[in-house]
Amino acid sequence: MRIVAFGTYDAAVHPRVAVLIAGLRAWDQDVVELNRPLGYSTAERVALVRQPWRLPGFGLRLLSRWASLARLGLRERRRGRPDAVLVGYLGHFDVVLARLVFGRVPIILDHLVSASGTVLDRGLAARGSLRGRVMTAIDRLALACADVVVVDTAERAAVLTESGRSNIVVCPVGASDEWFAAGSSAQHSDPDANLRVVFFGLFTPLQGATTIAQAAALLEPDDRVEITLVGRGQDWDEARRIAGDRVRWIEWLEPADLIDLVASQDVCLGIFGTTAKALEVVPTKVFQGAAAGCAIVTSDTTAQRGVLGDDAKYVPPGDAKALADVLRELAADRSRVADLRERMQTRAARDFTAAEAVRPMMRQIGPVDPIEEE
Structure with a gap:
């Protein structure tokens, strides 16, 4: 197919989106970007909710990008009708343009996060x-423009199903080849050295960075x-x-440097937030840390x-003492x-590669090669 x-x-x-594209290509699909x-960034988009005076600048930039995308899309249509269009993550507005440009071509929306769920999770709006209503309207418009909606967990799929949405596909986030390559060549610390632990992210309530900080404060040098915190x-x-x-602070790293850092650590921390959204997602960093x-x-x-089964260590959400205890035990x-x-x-090599991440999507838009299924 041409996607x-x-x-x-x-x-x-x-x-x-890079994982989804790589996965489709691994299934021998012709993907045109x-x-x-x-x-x-997500954080900057969320800031627009708090600082609406910045919306005109956002709108002008979006229109400029859309003008270019519309020209490219119409040119691609002249080559022949594609089999499907994949609208990447944070595509709440892009999916509207995709529908206008590609007409009846099946549109696949990667709905990894909802606009309403994000502002509620970050305390920027009350239900x-x-x-909150504006963000909900944006979500509904985006979903109405899509023929297939891709989410990352069964819990997210259940929420959409309850609202009457069908044609939902659950594709785990997965990890790119760079993370697996780093993991295959990583040199972990000596068993007699200190346990090296890393967290990386945007320090949102969902991620529970304050819980990690509290756990760090409970740990003694002995x-x-x-612990290294990045972001x-x-x-x-x-x-x-x-x-x-008590921890090492790194505010920003180039992607390649971040991969190398994580691959050099013994433990990668996931999320520890207590928000409703935190209870229904599996964060990207978990897949990447596993691959590394x-x-x-x-x-x-x-x-x-x-997703992780018995191959991870778990602590109750928001429980800093339990997190400190687990890290102490592992050390x-x-x-x-x-x-x-x-x-x-x-587990990562078996379940978290790009090809495996898109397998459910291939079943939906397939057909999936029965040999591959075996």
């Missing part, structure tokens, strides 16, 4: 408020745990206040257990860490 990957996505910042990155965002100041110099050969410690939710039992790393890396 057009379409939109203002930025695969360097949000690698989900029509992409004009908007240059707004039923004007902001516990032999070294910056909403809860960074509070996390910095709590943990202080790390042991995974994350919150005990149905969604994460469903004292390095053979256990090695076992968790090996099991998680095996």
Whole structure:
């Protein structure tokens, strides 16, 4: 099939779409990318809700990218009708343009996050408020423009099903080849050295960075745990206040440098938030850390257990003491860490590759090769 990957996505910042494209190509699909990155991160888009005076600048930039995408899309249509159009992550607006440009061509929307769920999760709107209703309307418009909606967990699919949506496909986030390559060549710390632990993210309430900071504050030097926190965002100041110099702080890394850093660690931390959204997602960092050969410690939710099984260590969401206890135990039992790393890396190689991530999508838009299915 010929599939057009379409939109203002930025695969360097949000690698989900790159995994989907790589997975489709692994299934020998002809993927044509029509992409004009908007240059707004998730955090910057969320900030527009708090600072609406910036909306005109956002709108002008979006229209500029859309004008270019529309020309590219119409040119691609003249080559022949594609079999499907994939609108990448953060495509709430792009999917509208895709429908206008490609008409009756099946549109696949990667609906990894909802606009309403994001503003509620970050405390930027109350349920039923004007902001909340606007975000809900944006979600509904995006979903109405899509023929197939891709989400990352069964829990997210259930929410959409309850609202009357059909044609939902659950594709795990997965990890790109670069993470697997780093994991295959990683040199982990000596068993006699301190346990090296990494967290990376945007410090949102969902991620529970303050819980990680509280756990770090409970650990003593004799516990032999070294924690590195990478990134910056909403809860960074509070996390910095709590943990202080108990952790190593890195505000930003190039993607390749981040991959190398994570692959050098013993443990990759997932999420520990207590928000409704935190209970229904499996974060990208969990897939990437697993591919990089790390042991995974994350919150005990149905969604994460469903993907990681018994190969990860779990703590109750928001429980800093439990997190500190687990890290202390792992630092004292390095053979256990090695076992968790090996099991998680095996699971990642089996379940988290790009090809496996898109397998459910291929069943939907297929047909899937029966030989591959066997």
